Amino acid sequence: MKHITFYLDFISPYAYLAFEQLPEALMGHSYSVSYKPILLAALLKHHGQLGPAEIAPKRDWTYRQVLWLAHTHGVELQLPASHPFNPLALLRLALACEARGEPNRYVCETIFRHVWRGGLDAADPTRLEALTAQLAPARTVQDPAVKAQLKAHTDEAIALGVFGVPAFAVDGRLFWGFDALPMLRAYLSGDPWFDGPWHAAASVAQGIRR
Numbered sequence: 001m002k003h004i005t006f007y008l009d010f011i012s013p014y015a016y017l018a019f020e021q022l023p024e025a026l027m028g029h030s031y032s033v034s035y036k037p038i039l040l041a042a043l044l045k046h047h048g049q050l051g052p053a054e055i056a057p058k059r060d061w062t063y064r065q066v067l068w069l070a071h072t073h074g075v076e077l078q079l080p081a082s083h084p085f086n087p088l089a090l091l092r093l094a095l096a097c098e099a100r101g102e103p104n105r106y107v108c109e110t111i112f113r114h115v116w117r118g119g120l121d122a123a124d125p126t127r128l129e130a131l132t133a134q135l136a137p138a139r140t141v142q143d144p145a146v147k148a149q150l151k152a153h154t155d156e157a158i159a160l161g162v163f164g165v166p167a168f169a170v171d172g173r174l175f176w177g178f179d180a181l182p183m184l185r186a187y188l189s190g191d192p193w194f195d196g197p198w199h200a201a202a203s204v205a206q207g208i209r210r
Contacts, residue, residue: 001031002170002188003170004033004168005034005169006019006166007038007153007157007166007169008036009038009040010037010090011083011087012040012166013062013066013116014166015165015178016077017069017075017077018177019108019112019166020112021073021181022181026185026188029185035094035102038091038162039150040087040165043154043157043158043163046158047163053083054084067079069178076117077117078116080115080116080119080120081121081122082123085122087122088150089123091150092141092147093111093137093141095146095149095153096137096146097137099138101150101152164177170184170187170188171187173194175187
């Protein structure tokens with residue numbers, strides 16, 4: 001059985017789509033999953049990047065594309081009232097629900113759907129209070145251990161080379177993005193392609209540097 005570590009941030013619509021489609025995409029395979037919430041903003045800062053929603057033309061395209069992807073894959077999705085937003089409360093809430101900071105699928109699903117269904121404000125205090133009551137975490141979001149786990153997950157992801165979400169780590173290989181699910185499935189199926197081109201891609205010399 002293969003083990004997949006799923007790095008996610010609830011702020012990402014692509015992470016939501018990948019989360020919803022993962023069971024169908026990998027149907028028939030034997031695998032286990034650990035869900036690790038991380039702070040996407042920290043990844044972007046580390047790699048010197050802007051988020052898609054921070055570049056005006058890309059922002060419009062991103063929302064159109066995710067709505068189209070949801071439509072074509074039969075996933076319910078409504079854009080939140082405002083985006084991007086500060087996801088720290090949601091990330092910490094997820095971690096507070098499990099002692100090791102690795103929330104189960106129900107917790108992740110509940111938080112993802114809080115953000116990406118209904119078209120409401122994901123950071124609204126009243127909604128956050130109701131979400132917390134629903135999940136009934138054993139710890140508080142202000143617990144220093146919860147904050148430390150979020151940082152540890154994020155640092156771990158950066159050390160592995162994760163540069164965005166969703167990201168899937170399996171056998172030391174990283175698969176990035178919602179559109180990587182077919183590629184991940186092929187790897188789990190033992191496609192021999194991964195013995196050749198996968199490694200060759202890393203040997204291409206870098207030309208111009210900016």
